[in-house]
Structures are given as structure tokens and as C-alpha cells.
Amino acid sequence: MEQYVIKGGHPLIGEIEVEGAKNAALSILTAAIMINESIMINNIPDVSDINVLLEAFIIIGATVKRIDRHTVQINGGTIDSVSVNCEFVKRIRASYYLVGALLGKYRKAEVPLPGGCNIGSRPIDQHLKGFRALGADVSVHHGVIVASADNLRGAHIFLDIVSVGATINIILAASLAKGNTVIENAAREPYVVDVANFLNGMGADIKGAGTDIIRIKGVEHLHSKSYSIMPDLIEAGTYMFAAAATRGNVLIKNVIPKHLEAMMTKLKEIGCIVEEFDEAVRVCAKWKLKKTYVKTLPYPGFPTDMHPQIAVALTLASGISIVTESIFENRFKYVDELIRMGAHIKVERNTVIIEGTSKLTGARISVPDLRAGAALVIAGLAAEGITVVDDIIYIQRGYENFEQKLRSLGAKIEKVSSETEIQKFMFRAG
């Protein structure tokens, strides 16, 4: 089992490039199997969630060719099964996009109920409601979603909850349905815009992505058009808050600053200097951080996927800060680990109350989920002494070259797989 070992207390300084957005790539790659031609997708992050999805494509017969680390050529024309009958695909949340894509293209899909990070109950009722509104029969048998439709026809769908996954999944199926679909109370996340841009490039007719009303005119066929995935706002945000927590100075390149507004606002509030460029942002934390209140919300609000990272920074801020989680009810498992590191932090219902302290101290901690994992590494970087982080497999789901990138910013972090290696690191780190 691999672990990270970190010698904390070094400010992160330097420049870093952000990869393509994992969440956008997962939906765009799945949309790519809706055509019967070869298509090239660029700027795909090399993270394990993407690799699991590509494996699932191969299992149903699609042709997947890795051109280089960030470019994949896919041909959905060789698909010979609509049954994604493999256990491993459950590991990723986004396996649910296979339902929308296969239902749209073949009018039939069988996909195991999704797993993903254990940050709440994460139902998919809104996805299923959308497919049913489009005329599909949908049921769940022995943990598998079974959807089929003789006629997939456009419908007016009001989402009861703002859901990124349901919005995208309905867009996928409705793009190849007959007639017009309207999604009301749609998610406005940049991922929705990116997948709509991709589909429109392939001949779909989707208007309003990025607003809460999306209109889709179904088309008969989609065609090949290569595409480059948007930059990852959560990876960018993670390095922004890592700079803040370690009192560093980092230029984060290859970003769309507009996507980072909620995070930049909070960083300024807690006392960081934030500079915005065309495709980069700089975060410089010269002084002790200040308290703030933050509530996670659908885009353009503060992202739930940045909750643990800001909470870690706030453990080192002066005063009492409050982080309210309004999207996922079980996103607090990092809190116990931070307590082991000396943080003054507690959870009350969906709120984290943090009394800032002057220092965290290194400890042996374990990662409960992807974003919490990144946040705990930030805590280790900011803490005094040695931190050993177990279960880093979660982090590898969503961060490419995490430790290498942090090292390029001056962090003392290594991936190890034995106690001996930990001892050697400690000896070298002094």
C-alpha cells in the first residue's frame, strides 16, 4: 500500500500547470462513444478514475487508443454490448453517464449503480426521473440500472435538486432523442458547459448550458469533432489553498480564472494576495490567515469539492471560522484526522466549526475520500514535523502527479510503500 510521507513547514513557492478537468473528461469521453467514428479527445488528465472509465469502454467493445498521456482516440462504432457488466466500473461515480450515452445511442443500457467517494448517500433518482420523462423504462435489478426505450422523445424536465450528474446525463440521452427537451433547475457548473460545447461540435443542438434552463433539440446523428477538455478548477483550487495554508506564493497556470471566482474571493477574505491573469492566477499568503464563513453551494457558489481544502487553511487562521456543507451530508471524515494533527475543529450537523491555531503538528493520518485526501496532504505540508498519509489511492483518482507537482513547489513529500522507506525519508529530511 502506497503512502505519502511529508516533512511539513515549507512554504510552497513557484509555478504549476493545471491538467484537464477530471469531471468534464468523464462525461465528454462517455459522450464520445455515442458516435460510430473515431474521435480524438485532448487534455485528459492521467488519473485513475479516467482509466477505469476507459476500461469499461473496452469491455463493451469500444476501441480505445491512447495516443499520448493526455490524448485518447475512441471509436464507439465497435461497441457490441450495452451491458456494462463489470464490478470495477462501480468504483467511479461517473459510470452513470454510460446510461445516458447508451440509452441515447442504442435505446438500451445496463450499468451497475455507481459508487465513487463515500461522502453521502448520493442517490440518482433525478437521473432516472429524467430518463423516464424521455420515455424510457428504467428499473434497478440486483444493483444494475436497466433502461430501455422503444421511442426516446423530448420532454420538459424539472430537476428537484440541482445535480451536475443528472443534468449531463439527461443532455446525453436527449441529444439523440426525437424532439425537444427542456431541463429546468439545471446545474450551471462549467462541466455542463464543456460537455454541451463538445456535443454541439459533434452536431448536437444544445442551448443554455451554463444557465438553469437548458434546451436540447434532438438530432439523428452525431459526428466526429476532436476536442480539448477544459482546465480543472478543483485541481487549481487545491493548489491555491495549498499556497494559502503553507504561507506560500504560487502561480497556477492553465486555468480559466472566471471558474475560480468563489475561491479567489475567499482567499482574499482570509488575507491572501490574489492576482488574476488571462490564463493564470497567483496566490500569495504573506501574513497569518484570517477567519471566514463559507457555505458550499452549486456553481457559481463555493464548490463542495473545495470544502476540505479551505477547512484545512482555516485551521491555521486567526479566530473562529465556519464551513457549512450544503451538498453532501457526509463530507466530514477528514475532521478526525485533522484533530490528530492538533487542529481545533468540530462538526455540528452540516457545519464545521474551526478555532484557528498557530500550528498543526505532523501525525499518521488516513485518507477517507479524494478531496479530503488532497486537503490532508495540504495539512501535512503546513504542519510542523513528519506526516504519514495512508490510503493515498483515493487521491490518485483525481490528481495527476500530485507529489511531483508539490515537490516542484518546494514541498518535501515522497510516495513510499514501506516503513523502511519512511525511516529513510525521515533520515534524509533531517
Ligand code: UD1
Ligand atoms: C458531481 C461531481 C462531484 C461534485 C458534485 C457537486 C462528477 C463525477 N462528480 O457529482 O465531484 O462534488 O458534482 O458539484 O462530476 N442528488 C440527488 N439525486 C440525484 C442526483 C443528485 O438527490 O439524482 C443530490 C446529491 O446527493 C447531492 C446533490 O444532489 O446532495 C448534488 O449532487 P450532484 O451534483 O448530482 O453530484 P454528482 O453529479 O454525483
